[in-house]
Amino acid sequence: MKIHQLRTLVAISDTGSVRNAAKALELSPAAVTKAMRELEAQVGVALIIREASGISLTEAGRALLAHARLMIQQLRRAQDEMDRFSGGGRERLTVALPAWVASALLGGIMKRFEQEMPDTRLVFYESLLSVAVPKLRDGTLDLSVNRSCPPSCRDEFQQVPLFLVSYAVVGRAGHPLAKCRTLPQLKGATWVLNRDFTENDAEGDGPFGEYFRRYKPRVHVAHSSSMMIGLICNTDVLSIMPWPLAELLVAKEGLCVLPVTETIPEVEVNLMYRRATPLSAAAKVFIQSLKDTILDEANADDPMSRRVFHAVECVLSQP
Structure with missing residues (x-):
């Protein structure tokens, strides 16, 4: 399998047609069709279904799509790292955070991060577990802070406990x-x-x-x-x-x-990232910035910090 073939599969899935995929990839429709035929011939199964309403993926196509997205994202990360060494580009880091973590801690995290990685572009998502796990899996996200993932996917992700939250x-x-x-x-x-x-x-x-x-x-x-x-x-x-x-x-x-006496059991909020993916320099700096900010704010005298950390239990290990 070649990377341009995998990019074609992803583009067809995202746009729903060969013509739209060709526009997205800046190729001719004939080139897109050729790449898909070559990919299907190589894997030995049909990957797409052509219908009057557009193109959809077969079960095999959907399975390969997950790998294709991850491989493309990994290639992007590798290029970002090389660009950082050559000075030819700007590294990118994608991070998902819960709304309360962003409101209370992101300012402090950013100050620390930008001191060490001033040329890195950060892309933020709101962290919802139903969204974060698929995005971590396909490589769209580098890091995520959210409640613990289900046991079925814990082997995929490294989890660093940060808080217990009610x-x-x-x-x-x-x-x-x-x-x-x-x-x-x-x-x-x-x-x-x-x-x-x-x-x-x-x-x-x-x-x-x-x-x-x-x-x-x-x-x-x-x-x-x-x-x-x-x-x-x-x-x-x-x-x-x-x-x-x-x-x-x-x-x-x-x-x-509301003064409701019944409670939802406390949940653990973790930092998560893929076990099988090497952390970039930017990811390592962001993780350290996150940890340092949490430990500082947990002991701060600022009224807002006291309000937030009164409502959580910090379980992050001291460095």
Whole structure:
């Protein structure tokens, strides 16, 4: 398999047609078609299905696509590293962070990082486990900070424990359910969450899992903290969020935390990266900047730092 063939497969998957893939790759449609035919001949199976509505991937095509994305990202990382040595380009590092980590810690991390890697371009994503794991797997992400991944994929990723975090039920100030103390009192509530609470998802979430299974409330899903916060501030939806984010929003947005006695079990928040992928110089510096900032802020006198670290347990080992 050749890299241009794998790039062609990825482009067809992303654009849905040979013509659009050709535009994306700045090639002719004939060149794209030739590359795909050569790739299919080499692997011995059909990879794409041509339909009136466009092109879709076969099961074999989808399996190869995951490897293709990773190989292309690895090649990009290797080129970035060589460009750094030659002075011919700017290295790039992609990182996913939870909203509360970005709000509380990213400024300090950036100051440290830029002192050592001033020419590296950082690309940030919001860290949601359902999004972060696939992006780590296909090489889109270099590093991610999020809750522990499921046991089924722990062999793939190195995980460095950072925090233990508990969760709060949050609504707008003056919410009609603001004084509710038990989950059954919230049986008629509408929620906005950053993940689906299917039965399997909810099994490990204690009383909240039982609540969602029993009462089956209406749940909207927002894969963006800013969208979720906007809904909470302007409607009567409730949400479940990490205590440090709740602390920040109570102070900044005037939200309220409901005094619900049932709790979601604490979750471990980890730094994650692929075990099989060598860390770049930029990744190593970012990891150290993250660790140093956490340890500094955990002992800081700043009111915001005290508010955030009062809401989490730092489990990062001292250097």
